[in-house]
Amino acid sequence: MFWSSISLSPTAIASPPFPLTELFFPPLSPTPTLTAATFKLRSSSTCRCTKTDLTSQHEEPPPNPYPKQDEKPQAAAAAAAAAEETFQVLTAIHTQYNDILIVDTPQSRMLLLDSTHNVHSVLQKGDEKWTGSYWDEFVSLPPIVTEGPIAIYGLGGGTAAHLMLDVWPSLQLEGWEIDEILIDKAREYFGLSNLEKCNDVGGQLQVHIDDAFSHEQHRPSGYAAIIIDLFSDGKVLSQLQEVCTMCQ
Template identity: 30%
Template sequence: MNLKQYLIPQTLKRFHSQYNNDIELVAFSGSTRLDMGGLTQSGEIIEKIWKKALDDLLPQDFSPHSILLLGFGAGSAAHLVSRRWPKARITGVELDPVVIDIARKHFKISSIPHLTLHNQDALDFVNQQDSQLQFDLTLVDCYLGDQFPLQLESLKFIKKLTQISPFVIINRLFWGKYQPLTLDFHHRLKPHFATSTTRTTSNYLISIQKQRGVGD
């Protein structure tokens, strides 16, 4: 990596897929990141967002045996949870095969122990699971560029998530035009689920748990 790449972001390679037309591998400040739809999708920024969520929204003594990552991307969340809970079994679900290929070639996901990766739509994957607890923790980061799929906002989908996982955390964008969309989504959840939140400068993270006797 040359000096210019430390000072100014440099696009190393561009990719296209049927799901994302603006995929870039970018070198900057001594590291490589994945950008999609003009947004950073991997690296230190993403890890900091998820670290805050795990620190703020989970019990202090929480130690999951199985973790589901919906919207695997380049694997930043997987690297983070693997370092925190090295014995945990990690299941990643990623819609875009091009992104999976990039993650394997450029982001060292093969070094993550106990990882199983599925090239599948998150909605289809979740709907195929039996309605019983299978994952101790689920992290949802299913953006296509800057768009959160509407079908993943449905109460039916969220209910199924809480049936297969007692702790669900959803990452949402939270600046400019995204703020009212994210707040509306959270507002629609409140009558049906127990929720708590934390946020960073740009993101709003919602922890969702099934309320006892509600939504069954």
């Protein structure tokens, strides 16, 4: 994660997308990865994922032949939890910019993008709003910058916008996303349209479907801060690795 100045001294934040396997598959040793074939081979929209769906280039170490007596029930419960996790594929679609996959679990709903199937947005269910990932840190931004609109480059499913408006309901946010179909899916499955309505204290998310690096529609006065959440194929966009981009 980094902080830097853009335009009229806004603040930028970036961090890599959260891997799917670390989010709702219990960690194994070594950490497995979920392959794209796991989803392509499913004929039903409801999937039951087992250890056979996880691939690893290394063999797991043999179990301890002499476990402690009190470790057996815990080990059995952990093995059962790790062996099986139910989730439902809500939609899977290919667009000009993305391979979009939205999955639903008992605890959360997740947006997976491109061939890496990295998680780019999370919507928690129930009373728990925090994701345990880098989106939570964006909430600390409003009180340390000047008053004014905050831009989000790479809106995705709107995880950052949900969290920020939940904690700071009077915020004026502007989200930039290049994929119109992705925005439609975010409105349908992640409640993005609710954020676009002006709330009781004047807070609101304004959505721009355009290239975040196109300044034609940007505010002439700039933003109080800019959150950069732009990734492709599991990597930071090449434009963000150029000095000239960060100095605009």
